[in-house]
Amino acid sequence: MTVLLVALGGATGASLRFLTDRWVQARHDTGFPWGTLVVNAVGSLLLGFLAGAALFGAPMPVLQTVLGVGLCGALTTFSTFGYESVRLLTGGARLLGVLNVVGSVLVGLGAGLLGVLLAAGIWH
Structure with a gap:
């Protein structure tokens, strides 16, 4: 059953990644990969929140598996980030490339930390 839940979360995350990336990129007339940055930031925020919830005692193993492994695993994309x-x-x-690398790492870490802090505010 767990594998099916992860698959459902993964299918949802992959679809959301594709749709979000296309929607965001259609609104920016630059070569910068804004869509990938957005999905990685959202996924980092959600995963940070789920990890924080677990850390501060909110037992949600099924949700953490479906959303953390399935949805976030498919929503976020290291391979696309690397390729872009x-x-x-x-x-x-080169400047956009460096900004993408540095910005994506900082945004991802910041979003993950924000997610943990949000969870701490709720459960701690």
Whole structure:
């Protein structure tokens, strides 16, 4: 049953990633991968919240599995982040490539920390 729940979360996360990326990129006329940054930030926030909930005693193992492993695992995308960063760095947009790498890491860490802090505010 757990595998099916992870698959359901993964299918939902992958679909949301695709739709969100297309929606965000359609609104920005730049070569910067805003869509990937947005889905990675949202996924980091949610995963931080779920991890914080577990850390502060909110037993939600099924939700944490479905949302953390399934949804966040498919919503966030390290491979696309890596590809887009290399594409920018080797395609003559070095500044955008560096901004993507540094910005994505900082935004992801910040969003994850914010998620943990939100959970702490609720359960601690």
